[in-house]
Amino acid sequence: MEKHLKVSAIKDGTVIDHIPTKALFKVIKILKLEDCSQMVTFGNNLDSRAMGTKAIIKIANRFFADEEVNKIALVAPHAKLNIIRDYAVIEKKVVETPKEIRGIVHCFNPKCITNAENITTSFEVLSDKPITMKCFYCEKITSENEMIFF
Amino acid sequence: MNAKSLISITDFTKEEYLKIMRLAEDFEANPNQKLLQGKVIATLFFEPSTRTRLSFETAINRLGGKIIGFSDSSSSSVSKGETLHDTIKMVSNYADMIIMRHPLEGSARYASEVSSVPVINAGDGANQHPSQTLLDMYSIIKTQGTLDNINLFMVGDLKYGRTVHSLLMAMLQFENPIFNFIAPAELAMPNEYKILLTSKGIRYFEHSEFTDIINAADIIYMTRVQKERFIDPVEYEKVKNVYILRNEMLKNTKENMRILHPLPRINEIHTDVDSNPKAYYFTQAKNGVYTRMAIIAHLLNLK
Numbered sequence: 001m002e003k004h005l006k007v008s009a010i011k012d013g014t015v016i017d018h019i020p021t022k023a024l025f026k027v028i029k030i031l032k033l034e035d036c037s038q039m040v041t042f043g044n045n046l047d048s049r050a051m052g053t054k055a056i057i058k059i060a061n062r063f064f065a066d067e068e069v070n071k072i073a074l075v076a077p078h079a080k081l082n083i084i085r086d087y088a089v090i091e092k093k094v095v096e097t098p099k100e101i102r103g104i105v106h107c108f109n110p111k112c113i114t115n116a117e118n119i120t121t122s123f124e125v126l127s128d129k130p131i132t133m134k135c136f137y138c139e140k141i142t143s144e145n146e147m148i149f150f
Numbered sequence: 151m152n153a154k155s156l157i158s159i160t161d162f163t164k165e166e167y168l169k170i171m172r173l174a175e176d177f178e179a180n181p182n183q184k185l186l187q188g189k190v191i192a193t194l195f196f197e198p199s200t201r202t203r204l205s206f207e208t209a210i211n212r213l214g215g216k217i218i219g220f221s222d223s224s225s226s227s228v229s230k231g232e233t234l235h236d237t238i239k240m241v242s243n244y245a246d247m248i249i250m251r252h253p254l255e256g257s258a259r260y261a262s263e264v265s266s267v268p269v270i271n272a273g274d275g276a277n278q279h280p281s282q283t284l285l286d287m288y289s290i291i292k293t294q295g296t297l298d299n300i301n302l303f304m305v306g307d308l309k310y311g312r313t314v315h316s317l318l319m320a321m322l323q324f325e326n327p328i329f330n331f332i333a334p335a336e337l338a339m340p341n342e343y344k345i346l347l348t349s350k351g352i353r354y355f356e357h358s359e360f361t362d363i364i365n366a367a368d369i370i371y372m373t374r375v376q377k378e379r380f381i382d383p384v385e386y387e388k389v390k391n392v393y394i395l396r397n398e399m400l401k402n403t404k405e406n407m408r409i410l411h412p413l414p415r416i417n418e419i420h421t422d423v424d425s426n427p428k429a430y431y432f433t434q435a436k437n438g439v440y441t442r443m444a445i446i447a448h449l450l451n452l453k
Contacts, residue, residue, distance in 0.1 A: 111255050117233050117235055139256070139278070140255070
């Protein structure tokens with residue numbers, strides 16, 4: 001059977017695969033891809049043996065530091081990264097949940113000081129499956145379904 | 151943060167808890183020690199709190215310090231829209247220490263990042279009030295002679311009550327505590343604390359009403375059951391009189407047992423208990439002054 005790519009290949013750059021379909025636009029936002037001047041292609045609702053459906057993003061000529069890409073663990077904990085050089089995968093990476101999350105999400109507690117003043121939010125990750133995290137300021141624990149992204 | 155602050159009870163180590171206990175005892179024996187002579191302490195009360203503010207200000211006065219501040223944000227530049235950031239930046243240029251109460255949770259932690267001088271959290275919303283916990287611990291060690299092997303009964307609102315959560319966390323540092331939680335189902339101790347106790351192998355028991363089991367208590371820590379905590383007013387009506395401590399319930403309790411309450415009390419401790427020598431809540435409030443003197447002296451390295 002002829003292999004056909006639904007999202008065209010890139011020569012150099014990063015492919016982020018196995019993104020849950022609902023998380024695609026959150027990943028774009030977290031990685032600030034709206035501001036990326038390089039070619040960004042993405043596909044959503046693609047068939048996936050493991051996930052049923054999935055999303056994929058290909059970013060030409062961009063390579064991410066681990067701490068940068070690990071931020072997407074909040075929404076795409078099983079995402080896999082392929083680093084591409086000259087159309088070949090030279091490295092594969094998995095996303096790891098960081099121990100600390102800075103920015104990205106609001107504290108869900110309306111009485112938290114971070115929702116009243118201009119403060120970068122900061123959370124200690126208590127567990128990664130499911131994700132629960134504790135606000136460094138108000139000490140309230142946010143669970144996965146309570147997360148509000150910036 | 152450039153200075154040691156006290157924001158959450160877990161900011162202190164066991165050694166620091168014990169040092170505060172020793173210093174509080176020393177200040178109780180000699181309450182007028184002019185360690186703060188020449189120093190200015192700011193008490194910033196963005197929301198009113200009579201007891202805590204007076205207790206801190208008494209502590210500062212006994213230590214010979216001068217006080218600046220406000221007791222209500224309407225008399226501060228906050229009413230003109232100044233941010234907490236700017237207020238703290240400014241005051242930390244004036245004073246040697248900031249003691250603050252603020253309605254927003256996390257405000258004191260944030261202030262400690264902004265401030266160049268130590269910050270004591272005198273209550274940030276429903277979050278933390280560590281000087282209350284230290285005075286509770288001082289009251290326990292004073293009446294029981296130890297913080298180890300304490301059978302602690304916590305009664306009332308165990309869900310939202312920050313004092314019971316902080317006291318529980320602090321007591322985990324000591325040997326073999328036993329916890330008994332007496333609360334309506336709506337206001338039961340949150341699961342996260344029960345999971346923590348289980349993971350540490352610490353015994354706890356839950357009861358929905360007072361029983362003869364209180365005869366085993368070393369400390370009964372009473373809290374208010376507030377009507378506004380209940381979604382269904384009928385549920386409140388059902389339980390409102392269940393968590394009232396009366397003198398007749400104390401007749402078979404242990405000799406060393408003492409009743410604590412963070413105050414203010416509404417009706418959860420009947421006034422007939424007040425004359426019982428086991429009622430300790432007013433002395434507990436007095437202990438607050440010595441404990442706060444100890445906290446200030448410790449954070450400013452004066453002792």
